[in-house]
Amino acid sequence: MSAMKHAVARRRCALVLAVVLIILIAPVAAQRDLQPYRDPYERFSLQHPKSWQALFGVGATLLTLFEKSGKASIQVEYFRLNQPLDAERDYDLIVQIESDLIRERQPKSDQLKAWPMRADMPAVVIVEFTRPGLRGAERIRQFSLVKNADLFRIMCVSSVAEFARFAPVFEQVARSFAIATKRSE
Amino acid sequence: MTTALRVSIRRSEAEVGVATPTDRPLKIGRSKQCDIVLDDPAVSRVHAILTLEAGQAVLVDQQSQNGLWVEGQRLSRVTLAPGVVVAIGPYRLFPEPIAATAPQPAGVSASDTTVVAPRPRAAATARPEVAAVSDTRPRTDMVPEERPKTPPTPPTMPAAPAVPKIRGIGTRARVAVIAAAVILSVAVVALVVVRMWTRPASQAGTTSAPAAAVTPETPPPSSEAPTPMPPGAQPASPAPAAPDALAAGSPDQPGANPPAPSAARPPAAAAKDFIPATRRPGESTRAWQQRSRALTERYNQGRDALERGEPAQAIEILSALLAEEPGFGEAADLVARARAEVRAEIRRRAEAAFEEGARLEQEGNLPGALASYQRAERLDSEFDRPGQAITALRARMRSEAETIMRRARVEDAFGRVQAAIALYRKVVELLPEDDPMRVEAQQRLDKLQGIKQS
Numbered sequence: 001m002s003a004m005k006h007a008v009a010r011r012r013c014a015l016v017l018a019v020v021l022i023i024l025i026a027p028v029a030a031q032r033d034l035q036p037y038r039d040p041y042e043r044f045s046l047q048h049p050k051s052w053q054a055l056f057g058v059g060a061t062l063l064t065l066f067e068k069s070g071k072a073s074i075q076v077e078y079f080r081l082n083q084p085l086d087a088e089r090d091y092d093l094i095v096q097i098e099s100d101l102i103r104e105r106q107p108k109s110d111q112l113k114a115w116p117m118r119a120d121m122p123a124v125v126i127v128e129f130t131r132p133g134l135r136g137a138e139r140i141r142q143f144s145l146v147k148n149a150d151l152f153r154i155m156c157v158s159s160v161a162e163f164a165r166f167a168p169v170f171e172q173v174a175r176s177f178a179i180a181t182k183r184s185e
Numbered sequence: 186m187t188t189a190l191r192v193s194i195r196r197s198e199a200e201v202g203v204a205t206p207t208d209r210p211l212k213i214g215r216s217k218q219c220d221i222v223l224d225d226p227a228v229s230r231v232h233a234i235l236t237l238e239a240g241q242a243v244l245v246d247q248q249s250q251n252g253l254w255v256e257g258q259r260l261s262r263v264t265l266a267p268g269v270v271v272a273i274g275p276y277r278l279f280p281e282p283i284a285a286t287a288p289q290p291a292g293v294s295a296s297d298t299t300v301v302a303p304r305p306r307a308a309a310t311a312r313p314e315v316a317a318v319s320d321t322r323p324r325t326d327m328v329p330e331e332r333p334k335t336p337p338t339p340p341t342m343p344a345a346p347a348v349p350k351i352r353g354i355g356t357r358a359r360v361a362v363i364a365a366a367v368i369l370s371v372a373v374v375a376l377v378v379v380r381m382w383t384r385p386a387s388q389a390g391t392t393s394a395p396a397a398a399v400t401p402e403t404p405p406p407s408s409e410a411p412t413p414m415p416p417g418a419q420p421a422s423p424a425p426a427a428p429d430a431l432a433a434g435s436p437d438q439p440g441a442n443p444p445a446p447s448a449a450r451p452p453a454a455a456a457k458d459f460i461p462a463t464r465r466p467g468e469s470t471r472a473w474q475q476r477s478r479a480l481t482e483r484y485n486q487g488r489d490a491l492e493r494g495e496p497a498q499a500i501e502i503l504s505a506l507l508a509e510e511p512g513f514g515e516a517a518d519l520v521a522r523a524r525a526e527v528r529a530e531i532r533r534r535a536e537a538a539f540e541e542g543a544r545l546e547q548e549g550n551l552p553g554a555l556a557s558y559q560r561a562e563r564l565d566s567e568f569d570r571p572g573q574a575i576t577a578l579r580a581r582m583r584s585e586a587e588t589i590m591r592r593a594r595v596e597d598a599f600g601r602v603q604a605a606i607a608l609y610r611k612v613v614e615l616l617p618e619d620d621p622m623r624v625e626a627q628q629r630l631d632k633l634q635g636i637k638q639s
Contacts, residue, residue: 081598083629093595101599149598 047176072158072166084148139163193279206242227274460514496523535565586615
């Protein structure tokens with residue numbers, strides 16, 4: 001009798017461990033399962049999870065990626081600057097201005113923090129903030145990439161609760177983002 | 186025949202001789218042969234003749250170089266009368282009624298001879314030669330019957346200051362005069378003693394006894410004397426000019442004569458009235474005098490301007506004066522003083538501008554500070570602090586302009602027009618016109634302002 005009890009308990013533990021492993025390993029598996037995206041006008045390219053849906057945009061929005069459950073999204077925007085900038089030289093000012101623009105355009109935003117370019121990825125400026133959304137508070141991480149007079153913004157959005165979970169995906173997509181050489185010239 | 190006039194000859198206020206006009210002409214001049222010797226370079230050898238014509242004393246110029254001057258006018262012939270002061274070089278001839286003068290030595294008024302007697306000298310400059318020579322040399326032109334009346338005196342004998350030498354009066358007369366003077370003195374002393382003796386005790390020691398006692402007892406002036414005038418207001422006989430002014434031959438003094446061209450220039454204190462210019466060859470006395478007067482007036486204007494605190498005007502006036510008459514008065518010194526004042530004033534202004542610049546720089550108004558420094562530098566090129574400050578400030582402005590320009594470019598790039606315009610303006614203010622960064626900022630500014638307006 002006791003042997004049977006022990007066997008049941010072992011099975012339960014194994015199941016819990018399996019569930020835990022699945023939960024932990026799932027994003028990594030998802031990262032591995034990326035698919036490339038190339039802008040139809042050859043302005044940029046990136047990689048996104050296969051499970052995410054890509055939607056070609058219009059106007060300033062070039063592309064929108066949706067997580068299948070709708071808990072996260074990534075939006076790629078493009079702006080033509082009035083004059084070319086040297087991102088390496090002016091990154092500190094771009095940090096300030098991007099922060100200022102968020103404050104101006106989204107007055108209810110808070111917990112804003114910004115930091116400059118990181119060497120291992122093309123992003124010039126990363127700005128992160130929280131804003132009220134339709135289904136509660138949203139956390140946004142914005143990657144701003146400047147090359148000459150081209151400004152690309154990768155807006156990564158999820159609920160505050162889920163943000164930590166999707167953060168690696170956001171970073172993976174941002175790392176894979178490449179401005180087309182032809183475009184930047 | 187004589188007239189009721191006597192002519193007092195003075196030099197620098199000191200009476201150096203007295204002459205009484207007679208029918209016989211008296212030569213006046215520098216020559217020892219003259220009856221009245223006036224030993225001065227400004228006096229011609231035979232300068233003038235004093236004589237009587239129709240009962241009037243007349244002075245006639247003998248074509249002298251410097252002439253006879255009455256109230257600033259040169260005359261060839263002067264009818265003498267009380268109040269008519271005739272200038273002969275540095276000498277002044279004062280006709281005076283005989284009755285109005287001080288008591289004359291006995292025999293003077295009665296004498297029909299010319300009298301040239303020295304008075305006690307009032308100043309050290311009084312010349313005894315006038316009387317001594319005139320009095321002692323043999324009078325060859327004298328009427329024979331008059332000659333015995335003039336006792337010859339050795340030429341080397343000096344004139345006695347206390348005992349006037351009177352031509353035609355002998356030793357007895359002189360003794361009589363001295364005796365009369367002694368008696369008069371004793372009488373005065375006695376009178377003083379009597380007054381002091383009879384004065385009430387309460388008044389003792391309150392007044393100066395001799396003066397108070399003598400004055401009331403002084404006999405009233407003769408009825409023939411002219412109406413007493415208040416001191417200094419002598420319309421009939423102008424007050425003698427100050428020695429310095431006379432020495433300078435001030436033409437502003439009535440009857441004054443300009444000095445000889447060779448006369449030394451007076452000190453600055455007296456130069457305000459008249460400063461003689463260097464006489465040009467062939468220039469007439471009148472023209473020279475007028476030119477000197479005009480130059481003196483301009484000199485005074487310049488000096489007054491300097492005293493008023495307007496050194497720039499003083500420099501302008503006096504420099505023009507010196508260009509026309511180099512070495513005139515102390516004009517060169519005054520110009521130097523005025524220039525020093527101008528320089529000091531300029532330095533004061535430059536320092537004030539510099540301080541203003543430093544204040545503005547401290548407040549962060551760099552363009553304003555630069556303008557103040559530049560103003561200080563323009564005001565005083567020898568003031569080195571503005572130059573150093575400008576160099577440092579320009580470097581600072583350049584550095585700030587670069588920072589602002591970078592920000593302006595980013596703001597501009599992101600389409601933040603308002604902020605970009607403000608920043609570009611600052612860049613334009615900070616940099617000089619030819620700076621390429623400023624040119625770029627101005628171009629962007631123009632473009633953005635055009636966009637904003639449209």
